Amino acid sequence: MPTAPGPRDAGAIPATRDRGDSCPGTLRLHAADDGALARVRIPAGVLTAGQALALWDAAQRLGDGSLHLTSRGNVQLRGLGEGCDRELADVLGAAGLLPSPRHERVRNIVASPLSGLDGRGEADVQPWARELDRLLCASDAATGLSGRFLFAFDDGRGDMVALGADVTVRATGRVGAVLRLGPGGTALSVRGEDAPRAALLAAEAFLDAARDIEARCWRMSELPGGSRELTVEVASRLRADGIHSELVPAPAWTVGDPPLPGVVAGPEGPAALSVLAPLGVLTAAQWRQLVAVAEQNGNGELRLTPWRGVILPGVGAPGTALASAGIVTSPVSPWLGVGACIGRPGCAKSLADVRADAAAALGPGPSGLPVYWSGCERRCGHPHGDWVDVVATADGYDISVRGEMHREMHGEIRGEMPRTGMPPSELAALVAAARTTAVTR
Structure with a gap:
């Protein structure tokens, strides 16, 4: 297994922004070419069947009829009509998806989606994620966080540690946890029961640090000088709060794999069913089918994953x-392993209908690195780690292998393929070659 990238504090990106964070939410919609867009935060990706049906209802009545899964385990509703914001807020609020309107954009929390189900983790971090969400919504200071600031809880299997979170908490044993700030050079060891409070105090300390240097920082990685000094400050705040912690060297965490589609085995038999949404989009009919299976064959819960999939706890067979x-x-x-941004016609900045091109270039089966198709150089929603990067340009598509670990191990593969006039079979061959060559050279 590869390990998560090491410390990169010296490469902190200075913040030079002259405006606030415009990241969309449920109460702050984004205008797109296909209508308004709402991003609904789903902390740890956990939905009850009732909440899932509320999203289904909103997508059908107010949006384009589909539910778009994000790389943070959230849901986007697209194609929303003008003036629907109040009704959308009412629908989601009634379902418990808006516990605090002031905090709705900062509830960015991911957690190991199989935690507590398959017996593999060091501890069940799902309750930690829920407790952090409660603490976030009770913190006045936390409203100052950017909509891009991310918390991650890893149960020890390593599936969360490479997601680029600002605050990463990893379970160590049954009673401990290690808290890392950004890519930081140091970390803090705390008791697991204190991890949610420690994560909140770290975020509040980040806000104070950014304010002290009068920088408009949205992410930990943007703090000038990195997060080492901030880690020491967080340790001081924890001590003042009665929480014991110890400074530890930056952990070389092993990166775990995301769950594959299919039945997930547990200690005493099938524990869950893992499924994926092609290109991260589920129609209203598909979503309704998932809810039905969760209610009839599982415990009525759905867990959205950062890999645009869904875990159905308790479901023992796909049927x-x-x-x-x-x-x-x-x-x-x-x-x-195939993903794409929204592309044309939904995005005005996109240079191609990347979803149609990705579908046309689909190979016979999974192979090598993930591949992500982007309609422009912004690469919205791209995966973390190493991936084959297919970016539309004015002249065609540019292909490269991205990811720090892969460049260190294998160098970089680059090529360019014209979009116009190329048969889908040739397009598929070029992409497949990049995915397989990249992992063998």
Whole structure:
């Protein structure tokens, strides 16, 4: 297994912004070419069946009828009509998806989606994530966080540590945790029960540090000088709060793999069903089918993953209904590892209909590195770690392998393929070659 990238504090990006964070939310919609867009934060990706149905209702009545999954385990509603913001807020508020309107954009929390289900983790971090969400919504200071600031809880399997979180908490043993700020050179060891409070205090300390230097920082990595001094300050705040912590060297955490589609085995039999949404989009019918399976065969819960998938706890067999509906339930699906931004016609900045091109270039099965198609150089929603980067340009597509670890191990592969007039089979061959060559050279 590869390890998470090491310390990079010296490369902190200075903040030079002259405006506030415009990251969309549920109460602050974003104007797109296909209508307004709402981003609904789902802390740790956990939804009850009732909440999932509220999203389904909003997508059907107010949006384009589909639910778009994000790389942080959230849901985006697109194609929203003008003037629907109040009704959308009412629908989601009634379902408990807006516990605090002032905090709705800062509830960015991811957690190991199989934690507590398959017996693999050091501890169940899902309760830690829920407690942090409660603490966030009770903190006046936390309203100052950017909508991009991210908390991650890893149960020890390593699936969260490479997601680029600002505050990463990893379980160590059954009673301990290590807290890392950004890519930081040091970390803090705390008791697991104190981890949610420690994560909040770290975020509040970050806000104070950014204010002291009069910098408009949105992420930990943007603090001039990095996060080492901030880690010491957080330790001081924890001590004042009665929480014991110890400074420890930056951990070389092993990066774990995301869950594959299919039945997830647990200590006493099937623990859950893992599925993927092709290109991260589920139609209203597909979403409704997932909810039905969760209610009828599981415990009524859905867990959205940062890999645009869904975990259905307690579901022991995929059956045929989900696959027949177009939902990926097999680990050998050609959709595995394939992603794309919204592209044309939904985004005015996109230079291509990347979703159609990605579908046309789909290979026979999963192979090598993930591949992500972007309609422009912004690469919205791209994955973390190493991936094959397919970016539309004015002349065609540019292909490269991105990711710090991969460049260190293998160098970089670059190429360019013209979009106009190329048969889908040739397009697929070029992308497949980049995905497989990249992992073998």
